[in-house]
Every structure is written in structure tokens, then in C-alpha cells.
Amino acid sequence: MRARALLIAVGLLVAGAPAPASAAADCAGVTVVVDFRALGGEVRTGCAAGDPGSGLAALSGAGFGYRMAQRFAGFVCRIDNVPESDPCVNASPTDAYWSYWHARPGGSWVYSDVGAAGRDPAPGAVEGWAFGAGGQPGVAPPAPAPARPEPTHAPPPQPTGQPGQPGLPGQPDRQGQPVQPGRSGEPAPQTGATTQPGSAEPTPDRAGATTATAESAGTQSAAPADITTLATGEQPGGEVGLLVGLAVIALLGALGWWTVRRRRQAGS
DSSP states (O other), X not given: OHHXXXXXXXXXXXXXXXXXXXXXXXXXXXXXXXXXXXXXXXXXXXXEESOOSSHHHXXXXXXXXXXXXXXXXXXXXXXXXXXXXXXXXXXXXXTSEEEEEEEOTTSOOEEOSSOTTTOOOOTTOEEEEEEESSOOOSSOOOOOOOOOOXXXXXXXXXXXXXXXXXXXXXXXXXXXXXXXXXXXSOOOXXXXXXXXXXXXXXXXXXHHHHHHHHHHHHHHXXXXXXXXXXXXXXXXXXXXXXXXXXXXXXXXXXXXXXXXHHHHHHHO
């Protein structure tokens, strides 16, 4: 009997049985665990990808072959063609049959009260098979896959200038104000005229102040002095200008009087 079991185990290895797996984390579907230890084999785990429609579909999708009893529809009598001693005509005896189980990942085995043909396992579930007298598989249901951490995305850095380095276009100066190209930390000059407080006339800006002053000085120096202006004292100078104007008028009057007197003397 032992020799026969050994030959069966060797035959399964040569036939290329599915490699064992230790966790349901490798399966994107239904995990299937089959315990062959009562037949001289080992516990093997397979994966039925996707959403198999029944327990039988999950068994075959996980890489295990099966055979059903001829006179008992839906009853699995062999898995991967063992045990060969079962003729698969009637239902297997209660002390030597494939019991059918299900579980949640990392949970406990639950004996299925529905045959594998009538059960629809959900993706992520675990199916179990064990040969013997109705005992559950000798290993616990594989643990669920560990939760994967969600990737974090750092926000892109905002383009900012380096404080304390004025003079670069578009970068903030020490006070955080943008500097215009061509200047060293000073704000751009104003091009329009500004009005001084208390005055209705605009005053020129810095760029036009020197030119306006020069033109004004040239105009005043080129204009001849007017006697009326000197007399009235409207030119800047205050009382001194007024006295000078009166002196000129008196001098002209004396000169006119002297000229008239001399003409009279010459005529007589």
C-alpha cells in the first residue's frame, strides 16, 4: 500500500502538478487549496483567475483535473486522477472521499453544504479540497494580500526668486517687489507729470525737470528788460527792483528836462 502511494506521488510530480503557493496575494481571482497528504502527496495551491462560475470551474481553472461519479451527478470522485482505487461509478465512501470547503482569505474553513457544481465563489474567495473522512485541509486559508500604499505626489515647486539679490529681471528684491530690467532694486521711473499738493499745475518729472529749467532760464536771459516791468517791480527781486526802477525813471526825467533847457538856451 505504501509503495502504491509512493508511485502515485511520483507520477504526480512527473505530470507537472501546479507549484504550491503560500498566500492568496498572488491570485487575482479564486484561490484553490487541495490537500493530497492522505494519498501520500502534499498540499498544493492554485489560482483560478477572474470570476469562475462554479466550484468546479475554479478547480479546473486553478490547474487541477477532476472526475465525477457516473451514477452521482456532480460528485467529484478523483482530483488529478487520484485515488485510482475509486472506480467513480457510485459516490465515494464516507471515510475516503474529497470533502469540499470554502473560506475567506486568512479566515477559517467552512464545510460546504452545496456541491461544487452549484456553488459560485466570488473573486477573492478561497476554495478547499481534502481527501479522507471529511476532515478539512491541513493548512489554514491563505492570508489576504497586504494593502498597497497609495502613491503620493509632491506638488511641483513654485518658481520664486531669491530674496536679497536685486537687479535680476522678474525676481523679487528684498521687499519682495519685482524689479524692472535694467535697474538695481529701484522702481521704474514715472513717465507722466505729477501734481504737487496745493497746486493746480502739474510739475514735470525727473527726466524733464532739467530741460524745462534750462529752457526757462534761456528765455528769461534772452528777453530785454522792460522799463514798465522795472517800474512796477513785477520781476523777482522785491523792494530792490522797485527802487532801481524809480531811480531809472527819475534819471530819465532829469535827462529830458536838461535837454529841453539846453535847446531853449541855444535858441535865445
